[in-house]
Amino acid sequence: MKKQIDKDYHLHIFHAKQCDPKKCTGKKMARFELARIFDKVQKIPRGSILLDPMAKQALSPADKHEQNITVLDCSWETVEEVFPHLMRLHLQHRALPYLVATNPVNFGRPFKLTSVEAFAAALYILGNKKQAEKILSKFNWGHVFLDMNKEPLEDYSKAKDSNEIIKIQSEYM
Numbered sequence: 060m061k062k063q064i065d066k067d068y069h070l071h072i073f074h075a076k077q078c079d080p081k082k083c084t085g086k087k088m089a090r091f092e093l094a095r096i097f098d099k100v101q102k103i104p105r106g107s108i109l110l111d112p113m114a115k116q117a118l119s120p121a122d123k124h125e126q127n128i129t130v131l132d133c134s135w136e137t138v139e140e141v142f143p144h145l146m147r148l149h150l151q152h153r154a155l156p157y158l159v160a161t162n163p164v165n166f167g168r169p170f171k172l173t174s175v176e177a178f179a180a181a182l183y184i185l186g187n188k189k190q191a192e193k194i195l196s197k198f199n200w201g202h203v204f205l206d207m208n209k210e211p212l213e214d215y216s217k218a219k220d221s222n223e224i225i226k227i228q229s230e231y232m
Protein backbone atom coordinates (compact mmCIF):
# COMPACT_ATOMS: atom_id res chain seq x y z
CA MET A 60 0.00 0.00 0.00
CA LYS A 61 1.27 3.50 -0.84
CA LYS A 62 2.43 5.39 2.29
CA GLN A 63 0.88 8.78 2.71
CA ILE A 64 3.55 11.42 3.36
CA ASP A 65 2.46 14.21 5.72
CA LYS A 66 2.71 17.66 4.20
CA ASP A 67 4.48 20.12 6.50
CA TYR A 68 2.67 23.43 6.63
CA HIS A 69 4.49 26.79 6.70
CA LEU A 70 3.73 28.48 10.00
CA HIS A 71 3.78 32.28 10.33
CA ILE A 72 3.40 34.53 13.35
CA PHE A 73 2.40 38.13 13.01
CA HIS A 74 3.68 39.43 16.34
CA ALA A 75 2.00 42.49 17.82
CA LYS A 76 4.61 42.83 20.61
CA GLN A 77 1.95 42.99 23.33
CA CYS A 78 2.96 40.04 25.47
CA ASP A 79 5.65 39.13 27.97
CA PRO A 80 8.41 37.77 25.68
CA LYS A 81 9.44 35.22 28.35
CA LYS A 82 5.97 33.63 28.34
CA CYS A 83 5.15 34.07 24.66
CA THR A 84 4.69 30.72 22.89
CA GLY A 85 5.07 32.35 19.46
CA LYS A 86 8.52 33.71 20.33
CA LYS A 87 9.59 30.31 21.62
CA MET A 88 8.45 28.62 18.42
CA ALA A 89 10.47 31.13 16.42
CA ARG A 90 13.59 30.47 18.57
CA PHE A 91 13.30 26.78 17.64
CA GLU A 92 12.73 27.73 14.00
CA LEU A 93 9.30 26.10 14.04
CA ALA A 94 7.62 29.23 12.70
CA ARG A 95 8.58 32.47 10.99
CA ILE A 96 7.93 35.58 13.07
CA PHE A 97 7.49 39.18 11.86
CA ASP A 98 5.87 42.44 12.93
CA LYS A 99 4.63 43.79 9.58
CA VAL A 100 1.21 42.79 8.20
CA GLN A 101 2.62 42.98 4.68
CA LYS A 102 4.69 39.89 5.43
CA ILE A 103 1.66 37.63 5.93
CA PRO A 104 1.62 35.41 2.83
CA ARG A 105 -1.32 36.22 0.56
CA GLY A 106 -4.05 33.61 0.69
CA SER A 107 -2.79 32.25 4.01
CA ILE A 108 -5.19 30.76 6.53
CA LEU A 109 -5.44 33.25 9.40
CA LEU A 110 -6.47 31.67 12.70
CA ASP A 111 -9.05 34.19 13.87
CA PRO A 112 -11.22 33.41 16.94
CA MET A 113 -13.96 35.70 15.57
CA ALA A 114 -14.11 34.27 12.04
CA LYS A 115 -17.49 33.11 10.72
CA GLN A 116 -16.07 29.99 9.11
CA ALA A 117 -14.50 27.16 11.11
CA LEU A 118 -11.25 25.54 10.02
CA SER A 119 -11.92 22.11 8.52
CA PRO A 120 -10.20 19.42 6.44
CA ALA A 121 -11.62 21.22 3.40
CA ASP A 122 -8.76 23.73 3.96
CA LYS A 123 -6.10 21.03 3.54
CA HIS A 124 -4.89 22.37 0.20
CA GLU A 125 -3.48 25.55 1.81
CA GLN A 126 0.26 25.72 2.55
CA ASN A 127 0.42 28.66 4.97
CA ILE A 128 -1.09 29.07 8.40
CA THR A 129 -0.77 32.37 10.28
CA VAL A 130 -1.57 33.34 13.86
CA LEU A 131 -1.75 36.82 15.24
CA ASP A 132 0.22 36.77 18.47
CA CYS A 133 -1.34 39.60 20.44
CA SER A 134 -2.95 40.14 23.82
CA TRP A 135 -6.46 38.67 24.29
CA GLU A 136 -7.44 42.18 25.42
CA THR A 137 -6.98 43.51 21.87
CA VAL A 138 -8.25 40.71 19.58
CA GLU A 139 -11.59 42.39 18.91
CA GLU A 140 -9.80 45.53 17.78
CA VAL A 141 -6.91 44.02 15.80
CA PHE A 142 -8.51 41.24 13.74
CA PRO A 143 -11.00 43.49 11.89
CA HIS A 144 -8.02 45.54 10.61
CA LEU A 145 -6.77 42.44 8.82
CA MET A 146 -10.01 41.97 6.86
CA ARG A 147 -8.67 44.13 4.01
CA LEU A 148 -5.88 41.61 3.34
CA HIS A 149 -6.78 38.63 1.21
CA LEU A 150 -6.57 36.03 3.93
CA GLN A 151 -8.77 33.10 4.81
CA HIS A 152 -10.04 33.80 8.29
CA ARG A 153 -10.87 30.61 10.17
CA ALA A 154 -11.98 29.98 13.75
CA LEU A 155 -10.98 26.86 15.63
CA PRO A 156 -13.85 24.80 17.04
CA TYR A 157 -14.36 23.99 20.72
CA LEU A 158 -11.09 22.86 22.28
CA VAL A 159 -9.76 23.35 25.78
CA ALA A 160 -6.54 25.25 26.50
CA THR A 161 -3.95 23.46 28.62
CA ASN A 162 -1.35 26.23 28.90
CA PRO A 163 -0.57 27.47 32.45
CA VAL A 164 -2.29 30.86 31.91
CA ASN A 165 -5.67 29.69 30.60
CA PHE A 166 -5.74 26.02 31.66
CA GLY A 167 -9.19 24.49 31.17
CA ARG A 168 -10.66 27.46 29.29
CA PRO A 169 -12.32 26.66 25.98
CA PHE A 170 -11.42 28.57 22.79
CA LYS A 171 -8.69 30.76 24.39
CA LEU A 172 -5.64 29.00 23.01
CA THR A 173 -2.03 30.15 22.90
CA SER A 174 -0.39 30.52 19.51
CA VAL A 175 1.27 27.10 19.73
CA GLU A 176 -1.99 25.40 20.79
CA ALA A 177 -3.84 27.12 17.93
CA PHE A 178 -1.23 25.97 15.40
CA ALA A 179 -1.24 22.43 16.82
CA ALA A 180 -5.04 22.20 16.66
CA ALA A 181 -5.04 23.47 13.07
CA LEU A 182 -2.34 21.01 12.02
CA TYR A 183 -4.23 18.12 13.61
CA ILE A 184 -7.49 19.06 11.92
CA LEU A 185 -5.68 19.44 8.58
CA GLY A 186 -4.16 15.97 8.97
CA ASN A 187 -0.58 16.60 10.07
CA LYS A 188 -0.50 15.15 13.59
CA LYS A 189 3.27 14.74 13.53
CA GLN A 190 3.89 18.44 12.98
CA ALA A 191 1.38 19.19 15.76
CA GLU A 192 3.29 16.91 18.17
CA LYS A 193 6.62 18.39 17.10
CA ILE A 194 5.72 22.01 17.86
CA LEU A 195 4.09 21.11 21.20
CA SER A 196 7.12 19.03 22.26
CA LYS A 197 9.04 22.23 23.07
CA PHE A 198 6.59 23.03 25.91
CA ASN A 199 6.53 20.88 29.04
CA TRP A 200 2.71 21.07 29.16
CA GLY A 201 2.39 20.61 25.38
CA HIS A 202 1.49 16.90 25.28
CA VAL A 203 -1.44 17.56 27.66
CA PHE A 204 -3.12 19.64 24.93
CA LEU A 205 -3.37 16.67 22.57
CA ASP A 206 -4.25 14.24 25.39
CA MET A 207 -7.09 16.38 26.74
CA ASN A 208 -8.50 17.24 23.30
CA LYS A 209 -7.88 13.90 21.59
CA GLU A 210 -11.51 12.92 21.06
CA PRO A 211 -12.78 16.19 19.53
CA LEU A 212 -9.60 16.60 17.47
CA GLU A 213 -10.01 13.13 16.00
CA ASP A 214 -13.65 13.87 15.17
CA TYR A 215 -12.85 17.26 13.66
CA SER A 216 -10.06 15.77 11.54
CA LYS A 217 -12.62 13.43 9.93
CA ALA A 218 -15.18 16.15 9.15
CA LYS A 219 -15.98 17.10 5.58
CA ASP A 220 -16.33 20.87 5.93
CA SER A 221 -16.95 23.82 8.23
CA ASN A 222 -20.68 22.99 8.66
CA GLU A 223 -19.87 19.50 9.83
CA ILE A 224 -17.26 20.89 12.25
CA ILE A 225 -19.95 23.11 13.80
CA LYS A 226 -22.27 20.10 14.19
CA ILE A 227 -19.54 18.05 15.87
CA GLN A 228 -18.60 20.97 18.10
CA SER A 229 -22.15 21.15 19.49
CA GLU A 230 -21.71 17.61 20.85
CA TYR A 231 -18.79 18.77 23.01
CA MET A 232 -20.09 22.11 24.27
Ligand SMILES: C[S@@+](CC[C@H](N)C(=O)[O-])C[C@H]1O[C@@H](n2cnc3c(N)ncnc32)[C@H](O)[C@@H]1O
Pocket residue numbers: 078082083084085109110111112113129130131132133134135138153154155156170171172173174175177
Ligand atom coordinates in the same frame (compact mmCIF):
# COMPACT_ATOMS: atom_id res chain seq x y z
C1 LIG B 1 -4.45 36.08 21.28
S1 LIG B 1 -2.91 35.32 20.87
C2 LIG B 1 -2.24 34.99 22.46
C3 LIG B 1 -0.84 34.46 22.33
C4 LIG B 1 -0.18 34.16 23.67
N1 LIG B 1 0.32 35.36 24.22
C5 LIG B 1 0.92 33.13 23.52
O1 LIG B 1 1.91 33.20 24.26
O2 LIG B 1 0.79 32.22 22.70
C6 LIG B 1 -3.36 33.65 20.31
C7 LIG B 1 -3.63 33.57 18.83
O3 LIG B 1 -3.84 32.19 18.49
C8 LIG B 1 -4.93 32.07 17.57
N2 LIG B 1 -6.09 31.46 18.28
C9 LIG B 1 -6.21 31.18 19.59
N3 LIG B 1 -7.42 30.62 19.86
C10 LIG B 1 -8.09 30.57 18.69
C11 LIG B 1 -9.39 30.11 18.29
N4 LIG B 1 -10.27 29.60 19.16
N5 LIG B 1 -9.73 30.21 16.97
C12 LIG B 1 -8.87 30.73 16.06
N6 LIG B 1 -7.64 31.18 16.38
C13 LIG B 1 -7.24 31.10 17.67
C14 LIG B 1 -5.25 33.49 17.12
O4 LIG B 1 -4.46 33.84 16.01
C15 LIG B 1 -4.89 34.30 18.37
O5 LIG B 1 -4.71 35.66 18.09
